[in-house]
Amino acid sequence: MFTSSSAVTDHAPHRERPYWHPYAAGIGLGLVLLLAFVIMGRGLGASGAFSSLVTTVVHAVAPAHAQNNAFYQEYLGDGTKSPLHDWLVFEVIGVFAGGFLSGALAGRLRTTIEKGPRISNGGRLTLAFLGGFIMGVGAKLARGCTSGQALTGGALLSVGSWAFMLCVFAGAYAAAYFVRREWI
Amino acid sequence: MKNPLTNLNWKRRIALLALALGVIALFAGNPYRGGCVSLDTKELALMVQNERDHVSVEQLADWIIQGRTDFRLLDCRSEKEFNDYHIPTAESVPLAALNDYPVQRNERIILYSEGGIHASQAWFLLAALGYKHVYLLTGGLDEWRDKILFPAIPANTSAEQQAQFAKMKEVSRYFGGTPQSGAASDQAAVKKETPKMPVPSGSAPSVPSGSKKKKEGC
Amino acid sequence: MSAPFYKYGLFGDEISLVIAFLIGIGFGFFLERAGFGNARKLAAQFYFYDMTVFKVMFSAIVTAMIGLYYLSVLGFVDLSLVYVSPTFLLPQVVGGLILGVGFAVGGYCPGTSAVAAATGRLDGVVCLFGIVAGIFFFGEVFPAIETFYRATPMGSVTLPQLLGISYGLILFLVVLMALGGFLLAGWAEKKFAHLRPE
Numbered sequence: 001m002f003t004s005s006s007a008v009t010d011h012a013p014h015r016e017r018p019y020w021h022p023y024a025a026g027i028g029l030g031l032v033l034l035l036a037f038v039i040m041g042r043g044l045g046a047s048g049a050f051s052s053l054v055t056t057v058v059h060a061v062a063p064a065h066a067q068n069n070a071f072y073q074e075y076l077g078d079g080t081k082s083p084l085h086d087w088l089v090f091e092v093i094g095v096f097a098g099g100f101l102s103g104a105l106a107g108r109l110r111t112t113i114e115k116g117p118r119i120s121n122g123g124r125l126t127l128a129f130l131g132g133f134i135m136g137v138g139a140k141l142a143r144g145c146t147s148g149q150a151l152t153g154g155a156l157l158s159v160g161s162w163a164f165m166l167c168v169f170a171g172a173y174a175a176a177y178f179v180r181r182e183w184i
Numbered sequence: 185m186k187n188p189l190t191n192l193n194w195k196r197r198i199a200l201l202a203l204a205l206g207v208i209a210l211f212a213g214n215p216y217r218g219g220c221v222s223l224d225t226k227e228l229a230l231m232v233q234n235e236r237d238h239v240s241v242e243q244l245a246d247w248i249i250q251g252r253t254d255f256r257l258l259d260c261r262s263e264k265e266f267n268d269y270h271i272p273t274a275e276s277v278p279l280a281a282l283n284d285y286p287v288q289r290n291e292r293i294i295l296y297s298e299g300g301i302h303a304s305q306a307w308f309l310l311a312a313l314g315y316k317h318v319y320l321l322t323g324g325l326d327e328w329r330d331k332i333l334f335p336a337i338p339a340n341t342s343a344e345q346q347a348q349f350a351k352m353k354e355v356s357r358y359f360g361g362t363p364q365s366g367a368a369s370d371q372a373a374v375k376k377e378t379p380k381m382p383v384p385s386g387s388a389p390s391v392p393s394g395s396k397k398k399k400e401g402c
Numbered sequence: 403m404s405a406p407f408y409k410y411g412l413f414g415d416e417i418s419l420v421i422a423f424l425i426g427i428g429f430g431f432f433l434e435r436a437g438f439g440n441a442r443k444l445a446a447q448f449y450f451y452d453m454t455v456f457k458v459m460f461s462a463i464v465t466a467m468i469g470l471y472y473l474s475v476l477g478f479v480d481l482s483l484v485y486v487s488p489t490f491l492l493p494q495v496v497g498g499l500i501l502g503v504g505f506a507v508g509g510y511c512p513g514t515s516a517v518a519a520a521t522g523r524l525d526g527v528v529c530l531f532g533i534v535a536g537i538f539f540f541g542e543v544f545p546a547i548e549t550f551y552r553a554t555p556m557g558s559v560t561l562p563q564l565l566g567i568s569y570g571l572i573l574f575l576v577v578l579m580a581l582g583g584f585l586l587a588g589w590a591e592k593k594f595a596h597l598r599p600e
Binding site: 158 | 405406407408409418419420421422423424425426427428429430431432433434435436437439440441442443445446447448449453454457458459460461462463464465466467469470473478479483484485486487488489490491493494495496497498499500501502503504505506507508509510511512513515516517518519520521522523524525526528529530531532533534535536537538539540541542544545548551556558559560561562564569572573576584597598599
């Protein structure tokens with residue numbers, strides 16, 4: 001049903017344009033981050049928006065439970081407005097839009113499953129969910145993910161962010177050996 | 185002599201630029217303002233002259249009674265003086281703490297002290313830091329005591345003035361004061377007792393509920 | 403002289419949400435341009451044959467860091483008004499390790515999974531569901547781990563502040579480290595090119 005892509009080619013058949021050079025994309029990303037600093041006095045992020053989403057759903061289903069839980073309560077605030085009425089939520093919606101825009105312009109929109117040659121679709125999707133679950137926990141413990149902590153905090157020279165960034169690489173390299181059948 | 189820089193591709197040029205900027209940074213200094221500001225003295229002088237920066241005690245009393253939360257009231261005296269008595273809804277911000285006190289630059293700030301000297305100095309500090317909506321309480325706490333807590337009216341006055349005073353009496357009682365009336369000699373006899381402040385519970389001073397604790401994390 | 407604009411009251415909360423959306427578009431756009439909507443390219447980082455993640459991340463960090471530093475030194479930006487999230491060393495170290503594991507297993511990070519989902523990758527969508535589930539799990543067990551979550555608070559501390567070294571020196575060292583890293587990355591890509599699946 002779904003085509004899957006298992007070769008890491010930088011330009012696929014038909015009209016897929018090649019990716020940008022890493023340094024060019026990185027400088028572009030850095031300038032966007034700089035814009036956020038200059039305009040808003042804050043940086044980027046991603047996981048926080050999903051926390052707001054989770055809080056909104058939990059609060060809708062079980063409001064008392066949400067209010068009694070210190071984690072959800074932080075996102076509920078004083079209850080005057082929805083947790084979704086939040087800078088990060090709008091930013092992440094923009095991320096979806098921007099990603100789609102870039103993909104559309106480059107002819108890289110494809111319903112597919114990205115995986116290595118030695119794993120099945122089902123296996124890949126299972127690991128995708130599992131990996132996401134683990135990341136959800138890790139991101140909340142660290143108060144952010146690679147966008148917010150590593151990228152933003154890194155540029156701001158925050159101690160915790162740099163420690164976080166080193167640990168992300170360490171953890172990923174360590175785990176890479178065990179999931180090599182998923183990718184290579 | 186060919187310029188060696190022309191031999192480099194764009195990646196190397198950018199790397200060189202980054203390196204150069206890094207080296208310059210070694211000598212460029214501290215990026216934090218460290219409290220050094222530049223002032224437009226003319227603009228500041230004009231603001232003072234136009235008296236757009238004053239709020240009367242009656243106005244403030246009104247706003248507090250109405251329960252308005254669109255301003256921050258800052259008390260520039262010491263903490264001890266603050267604990268003895270302060271205008272309700274005020275926050276204690278001694279001058280030294282003013283520089284780092286968390287107030288947004290677009291919030292309305294009203295400053296007061298005993299008479300107004302410290303408040304004026306604080307006003308100047310905040311104006312220099314770029315705050316645009318800073319106001320002084322005319323007459324400071326002295327005036328607050330005179331006009332709000334212990335409003336006085338001489339014995340023979342017109343009916344209209346009596347009516348106005350009746351309103352002041354209510355305001356005074358709202359804040360726990362003691363309105364004075366009758367002959368001057370009687371007034372001197374009545375003790376002006378400053379209302380006792382409720383013992384601070386240890387938690388932060390009442391910040392207006394409108395102030396959003398903005399989430400800026402990721 | 404008066405940046406960050408939002409903190410100087412140039413515009414209100416409603417406009418800031420529009421700005422959030424626009425900045426997000428820029429963010430997502432460049433992530434996809436770099437190829438981060440593709441899990442294979444992201445995971446390749448951890449087998450050394452494609453070091454794009456490292457190159458993009460650090461060129462972005464260096465760009466923003468240098469830009470912010472010079473704008474501050476020139477007096478255009480008030481650096482003290484830029485929000486630095488507080489450091490909680492132990493949970494951030496542990497959280498980082500955990501996130502790293504999840505990254506290698508899942509193939510995306512939260513931001514890039516959004517980009518992947520937006521460009522049609524089903525594994526990106528599934529990863530997003532996983533992230534949401536993980537956050538929900540975290541919220542539910544939060545009372546049990548709250549003490550650990552709040553351990554080792556250090557406030558909003560930066561490397562210059564912690565090490566007692568000037569900001570400019572740290573900046574210089576970071577630039578050196580990044581440039582050196584880029585050289586090493588190029589070398590590693592050649593050395594491990596045989597791991598690339600074809």
